[in-house]
Amino acid sequence: xxxxxxxxxxxxxxxxxxxxxxxxxxxxxxxxxxxxxxxxxxxxxxxxxxxxxxxxxxxxxxxxxxxxxxxxxxxxxxxxxxxxxxxxxxxxxxxxxxxxxxxxxxxxxxxxxxxxxxxxxxxxxxxxxxxxxxxxxxxxxxxxxxxxxxxxxxxxxxxxxxxxxxxxxxxxxxxxxxxxxxxxxxxxxxxxxxxxxxxxxxxxxxxxxxxxxxxxxxxxxxxxxxxxxxxxxxxxxxxxxxxxxxxxxxxxxxxxxxxxxxxxxxxxxxxxxxxxxxxxxxxxxxxxxxxxxxxxxxxxxxxxxxxxxxxxxxxxxxxxxxxxxxxxxxxxxxxxxxxxxxxxxxxxxxxxxxxxxxxxxxxxxxxxxxxxxxxxxxxxxxxxxxxxxxxxxxxxxxxxxxxxxxxxxxxxxxxxxxxxxxxxxxxxxxxxxxxxxxxxxxxxxxxxxxxxxxxxxxxxxxxxxxxxxxxxx
Numbered sequence: 343x344x345x346x347x348x349x350x351x352x353x354x355x356x357x358x359x360x361x362x363x364x365x366x367x368x369x370x371x372x373x374x375x376x377x378x379x380x381x382x383x384x385x386x387x388x389x390x391x392x393x394x395x396x397x398x399x400x401x402x403x404x405x406x407x408x409x410x411x412x413x414x415x416x417x418x419x420x421x422x423x424x425x426x427x428x429x430x431x432x433x434x435x436x437x438x439x440x441x442x443x444x445x446x447x448x449x450x451x452x453x454x455x456x457x458x459x460x461x462x463x464x465x466x467x468x469x470x471x472x473x474x475x476x477x478x479x480x481x482x483x484x485x486x487x488x489x490x491x492x493x494x495x496x497x498x499x500x501x502x503x504x505x506x507x508x509x510x511x512x513x514x515x516x517x518x519x520x521x522x523x524x525x526x527x528x529x530x531x532x533x534x535x536x537x538x539x540x541x542x543x544x545x546x547x548x549x550x551x552x553x554x555x556x557x558x559x560x561x562x563x564x565x566x567x568x569x570x571x572x573x574x575x576x577x578x579x580x581x582x583x584x585x586x587x588x589x590x591x592x593x594x595x596x597x598x599x600x601x602x603x604x605x606x607x608x609x610x611x612x613x614x615x616x617x618x619x620x621x622x623x624x625x626x627x628x629x630x631x632x633x634x635x636x637x638x639x640x641x642x643x644x645x646x647x648x649x650x651x652x653x654x655x656x657x658x659x660x661x662x663x664x665x666x667x668x669x670x671x672x673x674x675x676x677x678x679x680x681x682x683x684x685x686x687x688x689x690x691x692x693x694x695x696x697x698x699x700x701x702x703x704x705x706x707x708x709x710x711x712x713x714x715x716x717x718x719x720x721x722x723x724x725x726x727x728x729x730x731x732x733x734x735x736x737x738x739x740x741x742x743x744x745x746x747x748x749x750x751x752x753x754x755x756x757x758x759x760x761x762x763x764x765x766x767x768x769x770x771x772x773x774x775x776x777x778x779x780x781x782x783x784x785x786x787x788x789x790x791x792x793x794x795x796x797x798x799x800x801x802x803x804x805x806x807x808x809x810x811x812x813x814x815x
Contacts, residue, residue: 355419356410358476363409366469367402371395373468374461398461401448408444409469413437416795428799430477436795438470484520494522498558500546500576501565502528502535505590509564510540527552529569546572553583560586567592618792619759627794632732635801636725639732643719650681650707650716658705660686663720668737671760676729678737679720683708721763733797734762735785736773750778756785759792764804766796 413419416437445466449457499506506526513521525543528535535542544552553561561580565573573589580587602616618624651662665677684703704712711717724730730737735756738746746753767773767784788796 362472363406363469366472367465370461370465370468371398374458374464404448409441412440431474432795432799434474436793442466494520495559497521497523497560497562499526500563502526502531503564503566503592505592506564509590510538514538550579553585558585563589616790617758632725636722636732640722647719653707654682657707658685669740669743670729670737673757679723681711681717683712683717731760731762733764733800734760735765737761750782753782759789769800769803
């Protein structure tokens with residue numbers, strides 16, 4: 343059965359990861375002290391020695407179990423069927439960043455101040471690279487098997503609905519996932535009704551007999567929301583037969599893609615919106631990232647900011663930096679700082695207007711800094727002050743917030759987290775004069791799927807995709 347194969351694969355992956363961690367650790371030693379010891383920044387200083395290999399080897403006793411626990415917490419050992427390569431790589435980056443912090447903690451606790459910092463970094467880089475390579479290669483091998491009809495997951499859908507269509511759409515678009523849909527049971531459609539090659543093969547009342555006569559790996563319940571009175575009976579039949587059962591709700595437009603379920607003494611309570619950043623630990627980690635990375639970014643950007651401020655002052659009247667009221671976390675208003683890119687005008691008129699293509703209010707230097715997003719550098723002060731984050735949904739002016747909250751479904755959900763200088767919507771091209779609906783769609787994905795790895799991914803992609811803004815006028 344597929345589920346047994348998956349358990350074997352997951353257990354094998356744990357063993358492989360353990361071997362990779364040990365291999366990367368022991369490989370980093372000769373790489374640091376043999377191959378690179380005389381090269382540039384790796385060169386040992388005059389009179390500088392290094393610990394013996396046996397001294398380094400002792401640390402693996404503490405390092406290995408900690409890394410495997412972190413990998414498990416980050417979901418590195420979960421089934422990867424349906425996961426994109428980007429998501430797999432992001433998970434590994436997140437796990438290894440936490441692993442590096444754990445390694446530093448171990449060094450501190452054990453008072454191993456003689457550990458080479460270059461060894462420390464080489465191990466982290468080797469382990470991350472090898473771990474990602476193993477997953478990408480194994481993923482390619484598994485996908486090749488599935489395309490040949492091996493290692494498939496045989497599935498039966500129960501109920502025809504939007505949920506059934508969405509599931510079929512995704513399976514058809516991603517054959518490497520290895521799902522084989524044998525048909526749909528439905529009480530409202532005639533036999534052989536077809537959706538993208540998947541036919542209605544029977545009625546829901548036939549479920550027990552069909553399960554008995556076949557060897558399905560999964561039953562996927564995709565009932566229409568108006569048929570949910572059948573749900574309990576269907577689940578009972580599936581569980582009595584012992585087949586693994588999944589439920590895809592027909593109300594995904596209401597409940598988030600990552601719902602959070604609380605257990606109130608056996609009573610499951612589904613939270614409509616899962617927001618990881620409401621967790622105190624996650625909030626602390628994100629705030630620490632904002633302070634550390636934002637502080638470093640401000641130091642690096644200080645000279646360019648001074649140059650931009652001087653050019654603005656010399657080419658037009660008014661202050662180099664201006665502030666504008668925006669709506670932030672929990673709907674609270676704050677002053678967001680930007681370099682002035684327009685000629686001075688009536689503040690009441692300015693706050694009620696969008697900037698349009700060819701807008702005559704924009705100064706020559708303003709057009710350049712808006713296009714390159716350099717006008718947003720002063721928002722680093724907002725980040726350090728706590729009204730903004732490096733990564734998050736972009737904040738909007740109060741007038742437009744009032745407008746969009748009535749016109750755009752779920753618009754106000756974005757205010758459950760701090761607004762950001764850059765975000766998931768921005769690096770995907772939705773900024774400036776673009777679809778508000780699409781921006782909210784991407785903002786909600788970020789809010790519901792936040793992780794340290796996702797933040798680093800967005801910051802990294804901002805360097806290549808986020809600064810040049812074709813929609814800035």
